Amino acid sequence: MREPYGVSRVALTEAAQExxxxxxxxxxxxxxxQSGGCCDGSAPMCYPRGEFxxxxxxxxxxxxxxxGVAERIDFWMAGQQFERWRHTHLTVDVVPGRGSGFSVEAPEGVRFLIRSRLLSEEERRLLDG
Incomplete structure (x- = not known):
């Protein structure tokens, strides 16, 4: 999926970047x-590249x-989940607590969390264009 300059479906908070x-x-x-499945499926899972x-x-x-990170971090979503969420902008944040044991942040006592908002008409036009 191509991203027009200055427009993205996903952002990171400062806490997530740190x-x-x-x-x-x-x-x-x-x-x-992001699978959208049961259990912690609504939370984004972070893996070493290639492990998923x-x-x-x-x-x-x-x-x-x-x-400070040499390589980009790809954000994937299950196709069926994307069809339901294609109209939203996602922001990856970090909150205290333990999420899934499969995600690499689990031992740190925090978990990634998605915050969402509707895309503006302009964002939708550029992203779906």
């Missing part, structure tokens, strides 16, 4: 996947730039 810098130092290049295999129906929403 955590991603630490996690990258510990685990190497990272990726996100994306499928043909997964959608690449963004390749995120984090200051």
């Amino acid at each position: 955590l991603l810098r630490r996690l990258t130092e510990m685990h190497g290049p990272l990726m996100f996947h 295999r994306t499928g043909a129906s997964d959608v690449l929403l963004a390749s995120l730039v984090v200051a």
Whole structure:
């Protein structure tokens, strides 16, 4: 999925960027996947790049730039979830608490969380264009 200049479906809070810098130092290049499934499926899961295999129906929403991290962090979403959320802008944040044991931040006592808002008409036009 292409991202027009200055418009993205996904953003990161400062807290998320800080955590991603630490996690990258510990685990190497990272990726996100948002499944929309049960349990913690509504939370974005963060994995070392390549440890989660994306499928043909997964959608690449963004390749995120984090200051101090050499490689972009891809954010993938299951295709069916994307169809339900395609009209939203997602912001990855960090909150106290323990999420899924599969996501690399779990041992840190925090978890990634999605905050969302509706895309503006202009954003929708540019992103779906």
